Amino acid sequence: MNSCRVMKEAQSVLIHIFLLIVALTCLFPLFWMLRSALMSRATIFTDKSLIPSELIFSNFHTAWTEGNFGVYFLNSVIYTTSVVAGIVIVSSLAAFAFSRLQFPGKNFFFYMFVAAMMIPLPGSFVPLTVLMNQLRLGNTRIGYILCMINVGLSLSILLLKTFFDKMPSDLEDVARIDGCTKLGIWRHVALPLASPAIAVVVIFNSLNVWNEYILAQLLLNDKSLMPLQRGLMEFQGAHSVDYHLLMAGLTIAAAPIIIIYLFMQKHIIKGLSSGAVVC
Amino acid sequence: MRRKSLPFFALLLSLSFISGCGGPVKQNDTVVIWHWMNDRDDAFRELTKRYEEETGNKVSFELYAPSVYSQKITAAAQARILPDVFGILNTKSVVASFIKSGFIANLNKDFAKDNSAWEKSLYAEAIASTRFEEGNVYDVEPGIYGVPIDITNLKILYNKKLLEKAGVNKAPETFDEFIEAAKALNRVGISGLVSGWGEVWMVDCFASNYAFNIMGEEKVLATFRGEVPYTDPDWIEVFRVFETLRVNNALTSGVVTKSNKDAEQDFALERAAFAFNGSWCVNVYNDMNAELEYGSMLPPPVSDKFPMKIWGGAGSSFMVNNTSPNKDKAVTFLRWLTARKQQIYLAQKIKNLPSNHFATASIPEILSEFASAMAHATHPTIWPLNEESMVTEKFDRGIQSIIIGEKTPQQVAQEVQEIKIRVMEKKKKKRK
Numbered sequence: 001m002n003s004c005r006v007m008k009e010a011q012s013v014l015i016h017i018f019l020l021i022v023a024l025t026c027l028f029p030l031f032w033m034l035r036s037a038l039m040s041r042a043t044i045f046t047d048k049s050l051i052p053s054e055l056i057f058s059n060f061h062t063a064w065t066e067g068n069f070g071v072y073f074l075n076s077v078i079y080t081t082s083v084v085a086g087i088v089i090v091s092s093l094a095a096f097a098f099s100r101l102q103f104p105g106k107n108f109f110f111y112m113f114v115a116a117m118m119i120p121l122p123g124s125f126v127p128l129t130v131l132m133n134q135l136r137l138g139n140t141r142i143g144y145i146l147c148m149i150n151v152g153l154s155l156s157i158l159l160l161k162t163f164f165d166k167m168p169s170d171l172e173d174v175a176r177i178d179g180c181t182k183l184g185i186w187r188h189v190a191l192p193l194a195s196p197a198i199a200v201v202v203i204f205n206s207l208n209v210w211n212e213y214i215l216a217q218l219l220l221n222d223k224s225l226m227p228l229q230r231g232l233m234e235f236q237g238a239h240s241v242d243y244h245l246l247m248a249g250l251t252i253a254a255a256p257i258i259i260i261y262l263f264m265q266k267h268i269i270k271g272l273s274s275g276a277v278v279c
Numbered sequence: 280m281r282r283k284s285l286p287f288f289a290l291l292l293s294l295s296f297i298s299g300c301g302g303p304v305k306q307n308d309t310v311v312i313w314h315w316m317n318d319r320d321d322a323f324r325e326l327t328k329r330y331e332e333e334t335g336n337k338v339s340f341e342l343y344a345p346s347v348y349s350q351k352i353t354a355a356a357q358a359r360i361l362p363d364v365f366g367i368l369n370t371k372s373v374v375a376s377f378i379k380s381g382f383i384a385n386l387n388k389d390f391a392k393d394n395s396a397w398e399k400s401l402y403a404e405a406i407a408s409t410r411f412e413e414g415n416v417y418d419v420e421p422g423i424y425g426v427p428i429d430i431t432n433l434k435i436l437y438n439k440k441l442l443e444k445a446g447v448n449k450a451p452e453t454f455d456e457f458i459e460a461a462k463a464l465n466r467v468g469i470s471g472l473v474s475g476w477g478e479v480w481m482v483d484c485f486a487s488n489y490a491f492n493i494m495g496e497e498k499v500l501a502t503f504r505g506e507v508p509y510t511d512p513d514w515i516e517v518f519r520v521f522e523t524l525r526v527n528n529a530l531t532s533g534v535v536t537k538s539n540k541d542a543e544q545d546f547a548l549e550r551a552a553f554a555f556n557g558s559w560c561v562n563v564y565n566d567m568n569a570e571l572e573y574g575s576m577l578p579p580p581v582s583d584k585f586p587m588k589i590w591g592g593a594g595s596s597f598m599v600n601n602t603s604p605n606k607d608k609a610v611t612f613l614r615w616l617t618a619r620k621q622q623i624y625l626a627q628k629i630k631n632l633p634s635n636h637f638a639t640a641s642i643p644e645i646l647s648e649f650a651s652a653m654a655h656a657t658h659p660t661i662w663p664l665n666e667e668s669m670v671t672e673k674f675d676r677g678i679q680s681i682i683i684g685e686k687t688p689q690q691v692a693q694e695v696q697e698i699k700i701r702v703m704e705k706k707k708k709k710r711k
Contacts, residue, residue: 045548045567122350129354138360217347218354233344237318239559240566 033254036247037063044243056244063248067231068223073252076228079145079216080209086149087156087205088198094153095160096186100172110161117154125218132219139221147215152205163197164190199267203260210257228253309337310609311362313355315348316595318562322628326621330612338612356382363603364613366595371660374409375417377598378424384601385422389610397614398423402653405430405634407661408593416664425596426613427634429625432591432649432656433484433557435579439572441469441552450576454520457553457579461529464552470531472524473551475539476682479675482535484590485555485578486678490517491588491657492580503666505703509674509696510689518688520581521681535679547571558649559594562630575648577655591656594631673698 036044038055047053063069097103098110128147129138137143167190175185191198213229220226232253235246261268314323323340331337341362343351349368355361361382367374377383390398390406398406409425411417437450445464451457461471476482490499494513501507502514524530531551534542539556546554547567554560555578564571580587599609615621622633626642632650633639639650659665666674677691686694 041566045544125350126354126357129360130358133358133360138358213344214347214350217343218351221341223341233317233342234320237562240318240563242566 030254033247033250036243037251039244041242041244059244059248060252063231063235063245063252066245067234067249069228069231069249069252071224072226072228072231075141075224075226076210077256078141079148079227080206082145083148083152083209084202084205086145087152088201090149091153091156091201092160092191092194092198093186095157095164096190098157099161099164099167100185100190101182110157113154113157117158121151121215125215128215129218138219139225141225144216144219144225147219148209148212151215152208156201156205159201160194160197163194167193196267196270199264199270203264203268206260207257210253307604308608309339310364310605310612312338312340312364312597312609313343313348313352313362314340314366314595314597315343315345315368317342317345319625319629319631322625325628326616326624330615334611334615336608336612356380359602361600361602363600363605363609364597365600366597371408372417374424374598375411375415375419378411378419379417381601382598383424384599384606384610385420385424386426386599386610387422389614390423397617400619400637401427401617401634402430402636404591404653404656404658404661405593405596408658409596409598425593425598426617427593427596428613428617429594429631430592430634430650430653431558431594431632432589432652433481433555434575434577434589434649434652435472436546436554436556436560436573436575438546438549438552439574441549445469445552450574451579452576454523454579454581458523458527458529460552461524461527465528470545470551471529472534472553472555473531473537473542473545474534474555475537475542476534476679477536477538477541479672479679481539481555482675482678483671486517486521486674487659488578488587488589489520489581490514492578492585493517493582495585496588496657500662500664503664505699509699510692515688515692516581518678518681518691521678522688525682525684530682535682543567546573558632558646561643561645561649565630573645575645575652577652587655588657589652589655590658591653592658592660593634667699667702669702670695670699 035050035052037059038057039047039052039059040054040056043052043054094113098106132138132143132147135143137146171189171193172185175189180188210227211229213227216227216230223230232246232249235242235249312323314320316323320340320342327338327340345368348366352361352365352367355365356377367377374383378385405427406423406425408427410423411419411421413421415421441464442448442450442460445460445467447460447463451460464471474481474485476485487499490513493516494511498507498511498513502509502511508514531537531545537545542551542554543556543560543563544567545551546556546560547564549568549571564573577587577589597613599606599613603609617635619635619637622635622638623641625631626633626638626646630643630646632646633642636650636653639647642650674691674695677686677695680686681688681691
């Protein structure tokens with residue numbers, strides 16, 4: 001009995017040590033970023049201590065002003081909110097249709113969406129630029145938002161369809177008896193039930209849009225339309241980098257997404273454990 | 280709460296759509312320049328202000344991330360939305376394809392104006408990178424297709440303080456003196472030469488310097504044509520340079536795995552007494568350690584048969600959009616930008632080497648040292664032919680093997696020659 005308990009405790013200790021190591025490897029880069037953000041240009045290459053002897057909090061202010069973060073931050077908020085809202089609306093409607101409605105070519109269109117995930121973003125750079133310019137949407141916010149919605153749709157549709165597939169058809173029947181239209185069933189039955197999956201879609205896409213800058217650089221020319229990642233470029237020269245300001249900028253850029261994750265953590269875990277993520 | 284969220288999202292989406300509709304209106308009389316040089320953006324903006332004050336003409340520099348720049352230019356070319364002025368971060372063959380598609384203006388007439396005053400003010404080695412000669416392999420109409428705004432070359436840097444500490448009173452002038460200096464440094468626990476030889480192009484650059492010194496340009500090119508084998512004693516001598524460096528502990532440990540960024544840190548933080556690096560290092564070292572006392576020298580020659588050559592030429596060049604309505608304005612601005620006064624400002628502000636040789640007298644001493652070495656500069660882009668990439672790859676990897684003591688110069692020479700023969704046979708078959 002005793003040896004069994006000892007075995008269990010040893011197992012538990014080993015698991016905890018393993019998890020602790022995994023957690024440390026995840027957190028250490030964030031810690032290093034924060035640590036470097038508080039150092040000076042002179043000490044960043046020479047001070048090897050974990051906690052620097054002198055902490056320079058003004059780096060955050062310098063990064064914010066020199067990187068012109070005010071404008072970029074607002075742009076990123078607009079892009080992230082709009083794109084994520086667009087993706088949630090379009091992908092949930094599409095996923096609901098693919099899951100619950102019958103229409104000709106349903107499987108073909110679904111597989112077309114899934115196949116779109118296989119096309120790497122750089123592969124679509126040239127066609128997107130040509131298309132956006134022909135639509136006179138080049139160098140506009142709406143052009144960039146539409147492209148980013150398109151980028152996030154495939155995975156989101158796949159996630160939500162998997163969730164809707166598991167929704168009991170009885171619920172749908174009850175709603176129909178109560179007078180719900182197809183759109184009503186989507187709005188009042190499917191969407192509320194899919195909130196854990198939607199939370200996963202929101203966090204995945206928020207992260208993607210918040211950190212995106214390649215497509216923005218490609219489609220946008222005007223500095224005032226660029227997202228937050230553009231501000232980080234101010235600290236990276238062709239051959240030299242202001243690491244302390246870059247790290248301060250990265251900390252500012254990472255903070256909102258960490259906050260979103262912390263707020264939605266419960267939903268994400270629920271979404272993941274209830275089968276929203278099938279990959 | 281849930282009922283309220285959907286209209287809220289819809290409202291946000293609509294708002295952002297509306298805000299996007301009022302996109303910025305491009306002023307047609309403004310010369311628009313797309314560039315990738317993050318560290319020069321502020322200096323360029325300052326110069327555009329001065330230009331507007333002087334001439335009343337507007338110029339706008341738009342900066343893009345270097346990692347995306349090439350893709351943006353390619354996409355813009357296909358969408359026919361290239362700006363008035365742009366750069367191409369790619370090989371000469373890509374520049375040639377842009378020219379043949381009609382995207383880049385031939386600036387021959389502009390350079391020839393006023394008895395070629397503009398052309399004469401710029402380093403010939405810098406112009407050469409965008410010049411296409413009569414009968415060029417790319418089949419491009421002969422002419423100059425770019426304006427170099429700075430130049431660059433690669434030399435050896437030495438730390439004055441560390442050399443003094445090791446009792447070395449002057450920078451070595453020959454390869455033997457260099458090895459002696461490295462030995463003296465080792466005796467006081469200081470590392471010798473550091474470089475980013477994890478990046479094979481830097482190995483290639485150092486090796487070709489010595490190839491030119493040992494056998495001269497003609498024989499190097501004859502090797503590329505397949506007329507001289509890599510097993511020739513002169514080529515073995517080139518490989519032996521690296522073996523000698525290894526045997527005498529003249530290299531820092533791990534040099535073949537270092538990126539140039541790491542190597543720059545090592546030299547700037549005085550962990551190594553010598554560095555093989557490009558002229559851009561002046562800015563980098565200044566950022567990392569403003570107190571660093573260093574000088575520059577040509578790689579010390581092994582032989583006195585041929586002069587030492589170093590890689591150098593245009594650092595960055597701008598091309599003028601051939602279809603732009605602002606073509607003339609763009610050329611006028613580029614001529615102004617490469618004039619002595621503006622070049623001095625750029626050199627002092629961002630510590631690059633000016634492309635205008637009249638500007639070199641008024642720049643920091645270390646930059647002048649680099650500029651004075653332009654007489655020794657050469658570059659693969661201006662050679663009439665280049666080695667096949669498979670052979671170059673084997674050549675550079677072979678040198679890395681010599682540095683880590685895995686292979687001898689003879690073994691590497693044999694292996695490179697085998698690849699060369701294979702590549703030549705393939706080419707022959709293709710021709711047939």
